[in-house]
Amino acid sequence: MKHKTFFWFILPTFLAMLIFIFLPIISVVLQSVHTPHENVLITVENCDPFGCKKVTSIDHEATKNLKQSEPLGKFVGLDIYFDRGHLAIENFKLIWNNSENIFSFIQSLSNLPFYKAVFFTLTFTFTVTPIMLLLGLLIALGVNSISKKLRGIVIFFSLLPMIVTPLIGSIILFWMIDSRGIIGNLIQWLFNDPNLSLKASTTLTWIMLIVYGVWHAIPFSFIVFYAGLQTVPKDQLESAKIDGANKFEEVIYIIIPHLMPLITFVTLMQLMDNFRVFEPIVGFSAEAHATSLSWIIFNDLGGETRQLSAAATSSILTIIGVIILLSPVLLRTWKDFKFKK
Amino acid sequence: MNKTSSNRFSILIYLFIIIWVFLASFPFFWTFWGSFKVELDFFSISNWYNAVTGKNTFDTYKSQFTGAGYEGAWVQEEFWRSFVNSAIVCFFVVLTSLTIGTLGAYALSRSNYKYTFWLLITALIFRAMPPITLVAGYLPPFFEWNIWGILPTTIIVLVSINQPFTLWMLHSFFQNIPKELDESAKVDGCSQFQAFRHVIIPVMWPGVITTGLFSFLLAYNDFAVTAMLLSDENRTMIPKIAAFLGTTYTEGNVMFAVAAVVSATVPLFILVMFFQKKIVSGLTQGAVKG
Numbered sequence: 001m002k003h004k005t006f007f008w009f010i011l012p013t014f015l016a017m018l019i020f021i022f023l024p025i026i027s028v029v030l031q032s033v034h035t036p037h038e039n040v041l042i043t044v045e046n047c048d049p050f051g052c053k054k055v056t057s058i059d060h061e062a063t064k065n066l067k068q069s070e071p072l073g074k075f076v077g078l079d080i081y082f083d084r085g086h087l088a089i090e091n092f093k094l095i096w097n098n099s100e101n102i103f104s105f106i107q108s109l110s111n112l113p114f115y116k117a118v119f120f121t122l123t124f125t126f127t128v129t130p131i132m133l134l135l136g137l138l139i140a141l142g143v144n145s146i147s148k149k150l151r152g153i154v155i156f157f158s159l160l161p162m163i164v165t166p167l168i169g170s171i172i173l174f175w176m177i178d179s180r181g182i183i184g185n186l187i188q189w190l191f192n193d194p195n196l197s198l199k200a201s202t203t204l205t206w207i208m209l210i211v212y213g214v215w216h217a218i219p220f221s222f223i224v225f226y227a228g229l230q231t232v233p234k235d236q237l238e239s240a241k242i243d244g245a246n247k248f249e250e251v252i253y254i255i256i257p258h259l260m261p262l263i264t265f266v267t268l269m270q271l272m273d274n275f276r277v278f279e280p281i282v283g284f285s286a287e288a289h290a291t292s293l294s295w296i297i298f299n300d301l302g303g304e305t306r307q308l309s310a311a312a313t314s315s316i317l318t319i320i321g322v323i324i325l326l327s328p329v330l331l332r333t334w335k336d337f338k339f340k341k
Numbered sequence: 342m343n344k345t346s347s348n349r350f351s352i353l354i355y356l357f358i359i360i361w362v363f364l365a366s367f368p369f370f371w372t373f374w375g376s377f378k379v380e381l382d383f384f385s386i387s388n389w390y391n392a393v394t395g396k397n398t399f400d401t402y403k404s405q406f407t408g409a410g411y412e413g414a415w416v417q418e419e420f421w422r423s424f425v426n427s428a429i430v431c432f433f434v435v436l437t438s439l440t441i442g443t444l445g446a447y448a449l450s451r452s453n454y455k456y457t458f459w460l461l462i463t464a465l466i467f468r469a470m471p472p473i474t475l476v477a478g479y480l481p482p483f484f485e486w487n488i489w490g491i492l493p494t495t496i497i498v499l500v501s502i503n504q505p506f507t508l509w510m511l512h513s514f515f516q517n518i519p520k521e522l523d524e525s526a527k528v529d530g531c532s533q534f535q536a537f538r539h540v541i542i543p544v545m546w547p548g549v550i551t552t553g554l555f556s557f558l559l560a561y562n563d564f565a566v567t568a569m570l571l572s573d574e575n576r577t578m579i580p581k582i583a584a585f586l587g588t589t590y591t592e593g594n595v596m597f598a599v600a601a602v603v604s605a606t607v608p609l610f611i612l613v614m615f616f617q618k619k620i621v622s623g624l625t626q627g628a629v630k631g
Contacts, residue, residue, distance in 0.1 A: 001452040005533045009448030010460070012441035013504050020501030021467050024478025031477055139361050142354045152617070154358060157366040159613050159620060164369070165562040167579055168602050171586070172372045175599070180384035182371065182392065215364065220624060227625040247350070276471035279564055282583060294473050294565065301476055301569055308477050315474035322469050333462060 025319070031312035032080060034073035039063050073309070080313045087317075088112045114314070117291045121321075123206065124292070125274040128213035129267060135214065136221025136266070137259075141251065143222070144229045155223070162219035170212055170283025177208060205289035212280050217273070221266045228262045229255070271325055293318045369606065376603045377406040380596050410596035411604070414585075418594075420601050422574070423581035427561065427605075430496055430577055434560035435553050437500045438507050442556075443549060445504075446511035447537055451520065461512070468505035473565040475502065483570070490572030498570060503559050507552055513626055514548030515541075551623040554616055561609070578605045 001009075042059035045052050082089040091112055099105035109115045143154055161169060176183040179197045188196050198204045236254050245253070256263075278294035281287055287295065293314065300311035323330075374393070375383040381397040391397060395405040402409070414420045449457050479498065483489035518541060526536035542549070561579075568580035576584065582605060585598040613620065 001448060001533065003454075006448045006452050006454075009444045009533075009537075013445030013508060014460075016441060016497075016501040017464070017467065017504050020479075020498055021470075021475065021505075024475040027478035027481070028474065031481075139358070142358045142361075145351070145354055146358060154362055155621065156613060156617055157362045159617065160369060160610075161365050163558065163609050163613055163620070164606055165564070165579055165609070167562075167564045167583060168606055169368075171582070171598075171602055172368050175384075176368060176371065178384060180386050182389050185389045218361075219365070223621055223624045227621070272469045276473070278471070278473065282564075285586075294471050297473050297477070298565060298569070301473075301480070306480065308480060312477040315477055318474050319470055322471070323466070326466070326469050330462070330466070333465075 028312045028315050030072055031308055032316050033075060033077055035076050035080065035309050036073045037063065037066050037070070040066060080309055081317070084112070085310055086114045086313050088114065113291070113296065117293050117296050120206070120290045121275060121277060121292045124210060124213060124277050125271060127210050128217060128274050129270045131214050132217040132221050132270060133263065133266060136218050137225050139218065139222045140225035140229055141255075143226055158219050158222055161215050162217070166216060166279035167283050169216055170280040173212055174284045202289040205284070205286050209280050209284060209286060209290055212284070213274060213277065217270060220269070224262050224266050225259060228259045232258050268329055272322070275322060275325060293321065372599065373603055376410055376596070376599045377408065379407065379409070383596065383599060410600035413594060413597040414600040414604065418585070418597055420581065420604065423576050423578045424604070426492065426575055427577040429492055430499065430567075431557050431560045433496045434499045434503070435556050437496070438503055438556040439549055439553050441500070442504060442507035442511050442552065443542070443545070446508050447515055447541065449508065449512050450515035451523065461509070464505035464508050468509065472502045476566065476569045479570065489570065490575060492571070492575055495567060495570045498566060499560050499563060502566070503556055506559070507556055510552045510555065510623065510626065511548065514545060514552070518544055547619075551619045551626070554612070554619055555623055
């Protein structure tokens with residue numbers, strides 16, 4: 001395709017991404033190194049027959065001028081990155097020096113809001129992803145061996161947890177887990193403890209969120225692996241059977257190697273999606289026990305006081321996290337590209 | 342393996358699948374059934390079985406089912422407004438995404454220059470970023486120009502943040518269509534755009550519909566961006582439900598929220614029913630192509 005034709009075809013989508021993705025990133029970077037202006041104060045001496053008093057008041061004129069001349073606010077460099085709400089360098093050092101071992105270090109560190117969110121986000125990402133891969137593979141293998149007539153209906157019901165809006169899915173489960181809901185009742189009965197509530201404990205809240213995450217993500221890996229199973233070469237399976245391989249050996253030595261590219265693909269997509277975990281925390285009203293990076297940004301942006309600088313800083317740190325997470329893939333793609341040249 | 346143990350094995354498989362199907366679908370049926378009950382049945386302290394029989398519902402309304410929750414949500418709390426807003430947002434997001442997405446993805450699939458590679462990689466990085474990280478960048482200019490809170494702004498933003506995904510998906514569909522098709526059209530005297538419009542698009546329909554389904558889901562399911570960019574009266578369904586939760590718990594109208602949740606799930610149910618094959622093919626498309 002000629003450069004000129006290409007240009008006109010790509011222009012609308014290019015402009016959309018430039019204006020609403022690229023420029024906002026620049027704006028977020030700028031906001032993260034600026035803080036809103038404080039009011040300019042002015043001290044005047046008022047003298048009356050009883051003596052002189054110094055009065056401090058806001059100089060509205062000067063404040064307005066300052067805001068107009070520097071609309072972004074005061075440049076503060078990386079101060080916001082290092083403050084208590086984000087990387088908290090000073091508290092970090094203090095905790096580092098005072099902690100006796102790695103566990104007490106992590107424990108004290110997780111009292112800081114940013115690290116608390118990082119710990120949950122990473123725990124969520126790296127527990128949900130392997131569990132959903134494994135269960136998705138097992139379900140795909142199972143569905144692949146049941147009667148063909150039943151497969152359509154199984155796939156229909158399997159799609160639901162994924163297609164349904166994450167916020168709605170988590171609210172529905174939250175109502176059932178409520179101590180007056182059916183699952184809550186069941187758990188109280190199983191443990192014979194009428195006061196047991198999943199919402200009250202941090203560990204149980206984390207487990208609840210991870211179970212939701214797995215429930216929501218299984219359909220994706222199941223569907224992709226199921227499609228992959230349809231392309232496993234039949235003759236390889238036949239010859240394995242003749243050689244006396246059992247079902248388990250078939251899976252380990254033939255099916256999994258065949259599915260490997262798909263496993264990489266699903267892992268990559270899931271790492272990306274789980275890293276942005278957010279809706280379940282709102283749906284489960286779990287913010288007292290678990291917060292995530294996306295939740296921190298949302299929390300700063302919302303409410304009466306929109307703390308844009310704080311939100312912008314968390315956003316940049318999150319984007320850096322995503323890039324670190326993606327770096328192996330980006331590196332590989334780049335090498336492939338260079339190799340091709 | 343002898344016959345009995347292989348039989349036992351397949352029973353285990355069926356059992357496993359039945360458990361999964363139950364886990365995947367039961368919450369929806371339970372909530373759907375419960376949405377026609379009163380709060381004392383839906384959240385029953387005395388006996389969970391009340392939620393099935395609707396004991397308290399019968400005491401209040403002389404019937405085991407009541408539409409009170411739906412009436413409260415749709416009429417009293419004006420959930421229909423959010424429904425209309427969602428419909429408008431989804432319609433325009435899908436239409437715009439597909440229009441600019443097909444043009445862009447077609448160009449990317451038919452060009453071999455270095456910049457196509459970099460455009461696709463950039464789109465991949467954009468795709469990986471959580472959309473909420475961009476919101477801090479939207480707010481100041483939107484307030485400044487007084488375009489915050491209205492539907493058109495949100496539609497354009499949703500279209501743009503979904504473009505990376507749309508481009509990748511359509512790109513892989515376009516690559517399945519042989520290049521000889523546009524070449525022969527051009528030999529017959531078509532311009533590139535005419536070839537695209539009259540030869541490629543008719544062949545591409547299945548791919549376009551599948552991608553359209555996914556941009557619909559992205560727009561319909563979005564919570565973070567719509568909650569931040571829409572004013573209270575312009576809210577779509579999902580942020581409206583989130584706002585319900587805060588107010589209904591205090592007012593004791595939990596059943597309004599339950600009814601609203603069920604109402605927002607029904608369209609998705611119907612979607613899966615009609616487009617199951619398309620959704621499955623869309624999910625596997627990116628995977629199989631790598």
